Amino acid sequence: MTAAMLYAFAALTRPSPAPSTVPGANIFTSAFILSIGIWAPVLMAFVIGVLPNPRGRYDTLIKQIAFFTNLIVLFILFVAYNQFQNFLPTLQYEENRQWLPAIGAAYHLGVDGPGILMLMLSALVGIISVLASTGIRTRVRSYFALLLLAQSCVTGAIAAHDLFVLVLFWSAATVPLALLILGWGGPRRDAAAWRLVGYWGAGTVALVLAVAGIYVATGGTSFDMEVVLKAPLGARAEVIIGLALVIAAATRLPLFPLHGWVRDVYSDAPIGVVVVVASSASRLGAYVLLRVLVAGEPDGAKLLAPLIAGLAAITVVYAAIAALRSSDIRHAAANLALVPCGVTALGLAALTPLSIAGSVLSLFAGGMASALVVSVFATLSDRAQTRNAMVLTGLAARMPKLAWLTVLAGLGVLGVPLMASFTANEMTFFGAFRTQPVGAFAV
Template structure:
């Protein structure tokens, strides 16, 4: 057994306890300690990743401990290539979010200049960040399905308090809506998890042992439905998406980054890992309905984003469109589409994270999320405007930036998939390409309105990015550009895991990503 993953979860939990127990008035120390702990987790993650063997055993760094022996529940963790890149995404984003959130718990300034005071202390906010990091690592690492469910639900708690206690004026409404949607999906998944345990007759919740355990197609369809609806809400996929714009708009910028950049990926990760491999016949039967929902999400999210006047809501709707691409790539069931979908999960986290944080810095200076309240920012804050532009261009998948590689792989993989015949998937890929044009409209419109044109009076007093803010955005932009030109290191890790997924789903597709996509 390997200690890597248990240690990666234990370090932020212990850090959260220490931060929470700091004496009153230790706000600065709480921030510094949280940053230090998150950097330790990042270093440990990098060290673990260097030992990963892409063509070795599927699940590596495994550790299994008895948890509830009478029900066959184990604390089982391990990482394949897909889980590893998402754990790495979490480890990269958390220290960036900590640094970006340095003043998020101090209060939010509204448009009229009043300060919206948080309900809880600064040290509580940063301890919640560390608890959330442990949960994010755990949900991607879990190889016991019951343990996955526990982490799936437990993640809601810190995020609920981060939105409800430290968010904007409508934070309570947004937090409750987020919680209710997620709990409803989690309840359906719990029923499906129990059904899987009983009907499989294996006496275990361990994922590798349950692959192929359910043979009856009708049973597969019912269990698939329970898992899929929960994941569709988490992703979110149209029409169960309405909680996201409210939650993202009201959450502090750093919390919004983790919500959209990592937590929502649990939905698409779950579809790829559990829906496909545990219920392959049902996944094939529902492929076209799911792809139709994905295409609607792609187009709907892009069109609605164009009409938004709130910067954070606009970014949230763009993410609904992007998640549609990811779901389409997963269910197209070709090597290149699923590799592209996994890569999209990572690159979307970097691109949307940078855009949310740049928007957060703007809002902190002006006190308003409304695009109409800005104008001419590039004249007084060229660094901020420049980072905002690059993050926006990554959001519209400009060639040379990381999102382009992912989106291109998903579309070409869907177009060329031989899993279910060329017709319907080809049409889906062609329709989804319309979103590329729509993305240019909503991103460039926002950049034009906020960054260019005459400088409005309140913007004239803006200060450009300080050193802390540059240190927040620079790593994300570097990753966006770096993986835009050289995605091969990520694809080398992702491709073998995707191949094994397709084998378990009994789909025979030419591995066209293995050779060409990473070059």
């Protein structure tokens, strides 16, 4: 029920258009808000790592530390979200400090509208992932330390406004997530972990090549997005760089045919890890497309739009067919979780203000819906001790709360009315029909 309550909360909250009149506005005016969100989990992961825990004596304390760390980060980011000024054209909560001046890399953080929404998704998912991990009984200290590190990497990738820093956080997120799957996953955890490393590693290579291309094409003096994404590159260079960005995003979001890691990871990863991967971690793919390709490479985005729309349409159609044909409920949930990914990508491909706004909302609503559907089906299979859909028929009377949560998860993924994903889908479709009618119709 906690996940459902948080999902309902996500559907109702919006940033204030007039932060100066909001109760509690300007509580946090420090330029260190984003750094707190990134490095507080790292600090507490270190504390958990060095905390003595003979024979699991302090397992409960470790879980409480992880929970309250995420709760504090959520509170800070919620206040920042509440006092966020929608109509400012500049970055907010910005930090910019020299780091590697020889190559032009800086510790540059900042968020705009999509960024603050993604930060809220990451913070909410952090709470849910800890609550979903209360059943962990072995090597508790290592598990929660790695979970906090993974959440920190995701937050850092969202807040980064320097391409060098973005690549570091993007690639670093793979390590703790793969170790969590390898150490606490199901029977096929080895295959799941290595598939995640393989696909996400390939995506990281593509992102590195794209960033290197941007860096060289703009003179090789800065990685700052404010500088390099405003420099003209030419249509040919933008298409080549854009293709690398699409590959990077398609492995992470994911999109067909680079979705090969999804079924194994969503089926065999621990529930708390699945929540992170299915929501905030995977949405980094679409976020990078939005932040770098759509915003910074307009010619490349226009030329690659039909390709992205086609991949989005194929992903949604494939996911629907595969989910219907699957008798394993965790495999079905993994396929259903791909549907919001396709909708988000379609909105970015359409390149209209309405579709992009819908895609941004889909980052949040679709991320929550995907996390909910995979976690609910994983919980159901664990409690019933089976994944066979035919065996699970008739369990609603015995598990009424879980049954209603399952219905809510399915409705959220499909985007029915009264769900936040419905608004996102409608905005995306209406915006996409103007420029990508075939892709919009297929989705």
